[in-house]
Amino acid sequence: MFHGQDPTDAVTLSIDTTIPDELVVIGACVAVEYEPLGGDKKGKLYRHEWGDTGSRKLNKRPYLCVDPNNRHRFFLVHSESGFPVFSERGIVG
Numbered sequence: 001m002f003h004g005q006d007p008t009d010a011v012t013l014s015i016d017t018t019i020p021d022e023l024v025v026i027g028a029c030v031a032v033e034y035e036p037l038g039g040d041k042k043g044k045l046y047r048h049e050w051g052d053t054g055s056r057k058l059n060k061r062p063y064l065c066v067d068p069n070n071r072h073r074f075f076l077v078h079s080e081s082g083f084p085v086f087s088e089r090g091i092v093g
Contacts, residue, residue: 009038016072023065023074030061 033047050061063076 019074020067020069022068023076024068026064026066028061029064029075 029050031047031049033045035045036042051057051059065074065076066072067074
């Protein structure tokens with residue numbers, strides 16, 4: 001469940017989950033915006049401010065990084081904060 005909805009479509013992806021030993025930090029992420037691909041939320045634009053939990057504002061935000069060799073992009077999240085959380089409510093934090 002996400003946004004209170006069951007998934008409508010399944011997508012199979014083949015991705016390399018290896019994180020390189022060295023990354024270049026581009027900056028701290030301010031927000032993420034996305035448009036759901038299915039369900040009754042399809043076509044609606046969602047913007048989530050990083051660090052906004054609904055009850056408090058966290059100071060730690062993910063870093064946008066790039067591999068200097070092949071330019072693959074990464075979001076590095078501070079593990080000690082435990083956020084963002086992807087739950088049935090959607091993205092929190």
